[in-house]
Amino acid sequence: MELYHLRTFVTVAEEQHLTRASERLFTSQPAISAHIKALEEELGVTLFERTPRGMQLTPAGALLLDRARQALAAAGDFLQHARSIKDELIGTLRIGLNTDACFLRLLELQGGLSERHPRLEIEFHAGSTGANIPALRVGKLDASFVSGECDDPLLESYVLCEEELAVAVPERMRESIGPADIHALARHPWVFTSPDCAYYGVMRALFEAHDCAPVKTVMANQDDALRTMVAGGVGLGILRRVDIEEAAKSAPIYALPLELPTVSLRFAHLRTRANDPVIRAAVAELSRVWSLALPVQEQAV
Numbered sequence: 653m654e655l656y657h658l659r660t661f662v663t664v665a666e667e668q669h670l671t672r673a674s675e676r677l678f679t680s681q682p683a684i685s686a687h688i689k690a691l692e693e694e695l696g697v698t699l700f701e702r703t704p705r706g707m708q709l710t711p712a713g714a715l716l717l718d719r720a721r722q723a724l725a726a727a728g729d730f731l732q733h734a735r736s737i738k739d740e741l742i743g744t745l746r747i748g749l750n751t752d753a754c755f756l757r758l759l760e761l762q763g764g765l766s767e768r769h770p771r772l773e774i775e776f777h778a779g780s781t782g783a784n785i786p787a788l789r790v791g792k793l794d795a796s797f798v799s800g801e802c803d804d805p806l807l808e809s810y811v812l813c814e815e816e817l818a819v820a821v822p823e824r825m826r827e828s829i830g831p832a833d834i835h836a837l838a839r840h841p842w843v844f845t846s847p848d849c850a851y852y853g854v855m856r857a858l859f860e861a862h863d864c865a866p867v868k869t870v871m872a873n874q875d876d877a878l879r880t881m882v883a884g885g886v887g888l889g890i891l892r893r894v895d896i897e898e899a900a901k902s903a904p905i906y907a908l909p910l911e912l913p914t915v916s917l918r919f920a921h922l923r924t925r926a927n928d929p930v931i932r933a934a935v936a937e938l939s940r941v942w943s944l945a946l947p948v949q950e951q952a953v
Contacts, residue, residue, distance in 0.1 A: 653694055655727055658720045660687035661699060665717050668706040741769040745930050748777050748784035748796030751875050755892070756797055756917075757941050764937045772930065780873055782848025788920060795921040795934055800850030802918050809920035810935065810946045817854055817912045818893040820878075822885040823904035829888075834862040841869035841887035843878050850915040851890045858912065879905065 660677065664684065667673045674681045692699050699713035709717065745765070749756060753776075762774055777793060784796035789806055802809040819837070821829055829840065838859055844866075845852045859865050869887045872878040878889045879896075883903040896907040919938055925931045939946045 653691065655724065657687050657691040657694075658724055660684055661691055661713075662717065662720050662724060664688060664700065664707050665709055665713065668708065670707060673707075740771050741929055741933055742771045743930055744773040744775060744794075745934055746775045746777060746792070746794045747934070748779045748787060748793040748798075750779060750781045750784060750797045750799055755895075760941045761934075761937055764940055765933065768937070769933055772933065780846065780848070781850060782846055785920070788922060791922075794925070795919060795931060798918050798920050800853060800915050800918075802920055806922060806924075807920045808923045808926055809918040810938070810944075811916045811918055812938065812942050812944065813917050814914040815917055816893045816914055817851065817890055818896055819908035819910055819912070820882045820889045820891045820896045820899075820905055821908050822882055822888075823906060824885055825888075826906060829908065834859065835864050837888070838862075838864040838866045840867065842866040843881040843887045843889035844868050844871045845878065845890070846871065846873045849873065854912055854915065855890050879903070 660673070663676055664670065664673045667676060670681050670684050674684045677684065688699060695716075697712040697716075698710050699716070700707045701710055702708075749758070753759065758776060762776075765772060765774055777787075779787070779796075781798040781800060784793060784798055785802075785804060785807070787793040788796050789804070797812075798809065799815060825840065830836065842855070844855075855866065866888075870881060872881050872889070875891060875895065878891060879899050881887065882889045882891075883899065883905040885904075888908075890912070893907055896905060899905050900907070919935070921931050921934075935946050938944070
């Protein structure tokens with residue numbers, strides 16, 4: 653049974669005349685008759701009686717008419733739905749995180765993606781730069797936020813901002829620490845991040861330039877944990893300056909007046925996926941959220 657058989661059946665029942673039905677369906681009268689005959693043979697029932705007044709539904713035809721209309725309506729809904737989603741993104745976007753959601757503007761990113769691509773499922777996975785890059789390479793993540801340089805030949809990355817860093821110091825150490833003497837700073841206890849963290853690279857470069865090394869007391873690889881350790885007097889650490897200043901409003905912590913290099917916050921993905929519609933959508937939304945002209949823009953739909 654074909655949909656055009658049902659459409660012919662319904663049209664003939666409504667017009668009660670083969671000629672009018674053929675005009676309405678833009679087809680020939682013999683074709684209309686052939687459709688009705690084929691449908692009757694497949695169903696094993698007679699649908700119409702030919703009378704001087706035209707084509708009259710049989711009792712069986714009258715019983716089947718509403719079902720035929722329902723089937724055509726369902727097919728129409730199916731077609732409209734298919735047309736409505738053909739240009740929509742359908743799938744999952746897995747994004748790795750390397751710091752807190754507020755700094756990464758995740759709420760704005762999620763809101764924009766959900767508004768423009770309601771069928772795209774978004775997953776945010778907590779991690780770190782050092783863990784996220786290998787996950788990108790093997791396909792466990794579709795994209796990721798990373799900090800620092802990103803010279804992996806397999807990855808494409810876009811700079812979102814420069815993170816201004818500072819040495820975070822417990823308030824109780826304020827009187828005993830001066831920024832000018834790097835050797836003296838090295839003798840204090842320090843809260844380290846992992847070696848694959850961009851902040852660790854800044855700390856190491858600071859002390860290597862003065863031929864000394866800081867005293868490691870503990871390692872904390874999450875920003876909130878590092879802030880807590882510093883505020884608790886465990887040791888010094890390197891954090892974003894804005895985070896230290898915000899924490900200082902309610903915690904015994906302050907930023908040492910010592911200039912440090914910035915590190916780049918980036919958004920990275922595999923180069924081979926540069927033209928993937930899901931990746932293009934993410935980069936386009938980041939352009940809006942961060943007010944940047946990123947190289948890859950979302951294709952028009």
